[in-house]
Amino acid sequence: MTQFKISPSILSADFARLGEEVRAVDEAGADYIHIDVMDNHFVPNLTIGPLVAAAIKPHTQKPLDVHLMISPVDSIIPDFAKAGADIITVHPEATLHLDRTIQLIHSLGCKAGVSLNPATPLNVLDYVLENLDLVLVMSVNPGFGGQSFIEYTLRKIEAIRKRIEATGKAIELEVDGGVKVDNVRRVADAGADVFVAGSAIYNTPDYAATIAAFRKALAG
């Protein structure tokens, strides 16, 4: 049976109370803590740097799932590893040498992920998939929380799931953007096993009840 994971995105948390907000989703049953790092260059927003990631780390035992929306990306990766990142995910458009970037992440003791924007073709995975721990499918254009799920990304999730199965490896397939209690089952049916949810969790009054509702929808 698939072990589904919920990775709340702190992008929708109250930044003035970030430690408390991270502890709250941890205690509410999160599997990962998703950190969206945006540079106002690769994506149109500016968020969290390694200092903030390091400040979050003592507030949770859960793996820090760090999504770098930064270009160029390589030079900042060691800082996030030092800050306590457990998974570091990059975009293929943000590095000239994707294989080297994946090697760098692994050399720092972190799991490596590659993220595909909605319009990014699958062939970027052709030669690197077997070396990855995670593929992150963006189901919105990156930059902001609270956007609507782009339906055609379900086809992409299905295609990547087939490729992952063909490797025979335990590569996680994470989906990020517009994931809600009422669509998570369809996203899981397409082949995802890790679900990033920002506004769908942080914009509700009871995080534990919301994460439980996600798990119930996934079990149904």
Ligand SMILES: O=C(CO)[C@H](O)[C@H](O)COP(=O)(O)O
């Ligand atoms: O990476 C992101 C945006 O670039 C966010 O993680 C993503 O959009 C999640 O937010 P929401 O669940 O509110 O859609």
